[in-house]
Amino acid sequence: MLAFEWGNDRTIGDMSFAGQLLNALFHSVVTRTAGFNSVEVGAMRPETLLVTDVLMLIGGGSGGTAGGIKVTTFIVLGLIVWTELLGEKETHAFHRRIPSEIARLALSVVLLALMAVGAGTLILLSVSSFELGPVLFEAISAFATVGLSTGITAQLPPGGQVTLIFLMFIGRVGTLTAAAALVLRSKPRPYRYPEERPIIG
Numbered sequence: 001m002l003a004f005e006w007g008n009d010r011t012i013g014d015m016s017f018a019g020q021l022l023n024a025l026f027h028s029v030v031t032r033t034a035g036f037n038s039v040e041v042g043a044m045r046p047e048t049l050l051v052t053d054v055l056m057l058i059g060g061g062s063g064g065t066a067g068g069i070k071v072t073t074f075i076v077l078g079l080i081v082w083t084e085l086l087g088e089k090e091t092h093a094f095h096r097r098i099p100s101e102i103a104r105l106a107l108s109v110v111l112l113a114l115m116a117v118g119a120g121t122l123i124l125l126s127v128s129s130f131e132l133g134p135v136l137f138e139a140i141s142a143f144a145t146v147g148l149s150t151g152i153t154a155q156l157p158p159g160g161q162v163t164l165i166f167l168m169f170i171g172r173v174g175t176l177t178a179a180a181a182l183v184l185r186s187k188p189r190p191y192r193y194p195e196e197r198p199i200i201g
Contacts, residue, residue: 031055033066035147042151046133049150053137056144057113067145067171069113076106113171117143120167127159128152138164143171 023038030036031052044052059068076091080103083091091098120139125132134150141148142164153164 027052028055031146031148032058032060032068033144033146037148041137041148042134044150049133049137052148053140056140056146056148057117059144067143069110073106073109076103077110080106113143116167116170120163123163124156124160127157127163128155130155139167142167145172 026036026038032055041049041052057068058074059070060066062070062072075093076098079091079093079098083089091100091103117136117139120143121132121136124130124135124139128135130152134152137148137150138153138156140146145168153161156164
């Protein structure tokens with residue numbers, strides 16, 4: 001049973017099942033970029049924070065104002081993995097073929113996002129005394145421009161707060177700019193190198 005602090009020494013565990021379900025649904029939706037919360041984020045259990053981290057990192061739909069790597073990018077990554085598990089050479093979805101250029105672009109966007117979040121989390125851990133869970137939550141929330149917080153932002157030193165500002169900027173502008181730049185820089189080479197097959201795994 002989830003246990004959140006709910007005021008007046010009452011927890012969500014005391015709520016009806018419908019109330020818990022409504023709060024869970026609301027929280028899963030607003031983590032995409034809305035920034036509202038019906039329960040205290042800082043009182044959430046670690047597993048709830050982790051699920052929220054994943055939802056924030058995925059973000060909303062492509063072409064919208066939501067942050068994160070976007071749902072389409074996440075689905076394309078899943079399709080790539082599924083293609084590899086099936087042993088096929090081309091990625092398909094709904095009787096359509098996904099070009100390899102789109103697959104590479106999705107992988108690049110996700111890798112850049114993970115690098116930004118990882119670097120920001122490392123900096124926040126080095127300049128503060130907070131544990132990994134809340135710090136990772138703050139970093140992902142800033143990168144995905146969600147607006148949720150566990151309540152530690154005001155207690156971070158100036159260097160940590162500047163790091164969050166940079167994460168917000170990179171998350172809002174950086175991934176879109178990187179994706180557009182990768183598309184615009186795409187051009188064929190007039191030559192091909194010999195093939196090499198490195199060992200994976």
